[in-house]
Amino acid sequence: MPHIKNALIRYRIIDKSIKNKYTPFPSKRNLREACEEALFGSIGGNHICNSTIEKDIFAMRMEMDAPIKYSKLKRGYYYENHDFSIDDIPLTEDDIESINFAAKTLMQFRDVALFKQFGSAIDKIVDRISLSQEDTDQYIQFEYSSTEGGSEFLTSLLEAIKQKLYVTFDYASFVSGELKPRKVIPLLLKQYSNRWYLISFDESKNDYITYALDRIEELKVTTEITSIPIDFNSDNYFKHAIGISSGNKRPEEVRLKTTIVAAKYIDSLPLHHSQKVSEMNEDNFVFSLMVNVSEELIRAILSYGGEIQVLQPESLKIEIVRRAKRMC
Numbered sequence: 001m002p003h004i005k006n007a008l009i010r011y012r013i014i015d016k017s018i019k020n021k022y023t024p025f026p027s028k029r030n031l032r033e034a035c036e037e038a039l040f041g042s043i044g045g046n047h048i049c050n051s052t053i054e055k056d057i058f059a060m061r062m063e064m065d066a067p068i069k070y071s072k073l074k075r076g077y078y079y080e081n082h083d084f085s086i087d088d089i090p091l092t093e094d095d096i097e098s099i100n101f102a103a104k105t106l107m108q109f110r111d112v113a114l115f116k117q118f119g120s121a122i123d124k125i126v127d128r129i130s131l132s133q134e135d136t137d138q139y140i141q142f143e144y145s146s147t148e149g150g151s152e153f154l155t156s157l158l159e160a161i162k163q164k165l166y167v168t169f170d171y172a173s174f175v176s177g178e179l180k181p182r183k184v185i186p187l188l189l190k191q192y193s194n195r196w197y198l199i200s201f202d203e204s205k206n207d208y209i210t211y212a213l214d215r216i217e218e219l220k221v222t223t224e225i226t227s228i229p230i231d232f233n234s235d236n237y238f239k240h241a242i243g244i245s246s247g248n249k250r251p252e253e254v255r256l257k258t259t260i261v262a263a264k265y266i267d268s269l270p271l272h273h274s275q276k277v278s279e280m281n282e283d284n285f286v287f288s289l290m291v292n293v294s295e296e297l298i299r300a301i302l303s304y305g306g307e308i309q310v311l312q313p314e315s316l317k318i319e320i321v322r323r324a325k326r327m328c
Contacts, residue, residue, distance in 0.1 A: 010035045010048075010056050011064070013152060015086045018068065018077055022172045022179070023217055025076025028053055038152045041221070060086070150196055150213025154189060157198060157213075160221045161186045167200075170217040179217060184209065185226045188234050192244040199237070201230050208232070210244060242272050243296025254289045254297070255311040262307035263287075271300055286311065298323070 013035045017026045026034070032053045033043040040047040057077070060066035067080040160167050167186050170179040184200035187208075191197070196213040240251035255278070258266060263285035267277070272289045279286035291297060293316050301308050301320060310317040 006039060007056065007059070009039060010052075011060055011086060013038050014053070014056060014060065015066075016152065018079055019085065022177060022215065025071055025074035025078055027076045031057075031077070034152075037156075037219075041156065150216055153213055153216060153219050154196065156219060156221050157186050157189060161188070164226045166222045166224045166226060167219060168222060169211075169219040171211055172215040172217065174212075174215065182211070184211075185228075185230065187230070187232050188237075190234075190238075190244065197244050199234075201232070203228065208237070240272075240274070240290060240292045242291055242294055242300065245292065245294035245296055249292045249294075251290050251292055252313050252316075254291055254293065254313065254316060256287045256289070256301070257309040257311055258285050258287065258304070259307045260284065262304050265304075271297070 014031050017023075017031055017034050020026070023030070028050050032045065032048055032050055035053065035056075036045070036048040037043050057066075057068055061068055064086055066086065067084055068077055069080045070077055157167065159165075164185070166183055168181065168183045171182050172179050182202070183204075184198075184202050186198055186200050188199040189196060190199060198211045198213060198216075200209055200211065201207075202209045256266075260283065263277075266275070266287060267285075271287075272291050274290040276288050277285055278288045293313070298316070298319060301310065302323060310320050
């Protein structure tokens, strides 16, 4: 069973590596190292050999109809059908039975203090599994996460955080795609909008830096233990945050004037836990929040179109007007 389990994990790692747009056309060696690092924390070839990867690719082609091709020009593998993903392959009855067992096990722990923050996630898993046993796709649609890149780094990063070890990696610019080396102290893993992020401390910049895991390449956990004292508290760091942007900025009072309809949405799904209704009029509401002005806040306001007017701060009002003019 462990052998089969490892093979299935390798298939998913190979799938993600081939679909990684930042490092296209991975070689056999690249695939072997990615699998070995994820499963065993090393890349020396002591646990997985090239022939294992060859067998995995063959099995994926035969069992999953994976359109894996080899490019002699690029010296690496690619999908002939760029839309293919093994995530789209239906589960077998054995798969569903195994997941069902795991879900029932999770349910036993959903009220334990350590796991309470994941309670809604566990509920989603159990509900989805229960409903998937019937032909319900034509009646119910669940949220779909289109981005899962970088999740293979979660275990390694979590271990590095616990042991206070430095990590190194190459990070891809969102604009140019150019990779640049980084060496940081990992502090916190945070999920937001179906993406995983690493909050870290960069000694060279003497600042807290956030990195998206799906843009990280060649992650290495070093044996170097951090010695500098870091005053980091995750609750305080994100206390005034909306989304993943946070931390070092001083929070400001934001006042938003909304239509009655928009007010109902904002009241039922608050932008931030500090949100309060400061005025209630016949044709509008005024909400106040104590938050960091961030890109996520700006986009949330713009998503309501003309139904929200920024009253303060002045800098946020100017930025919203500037972007509205650009849209026009």
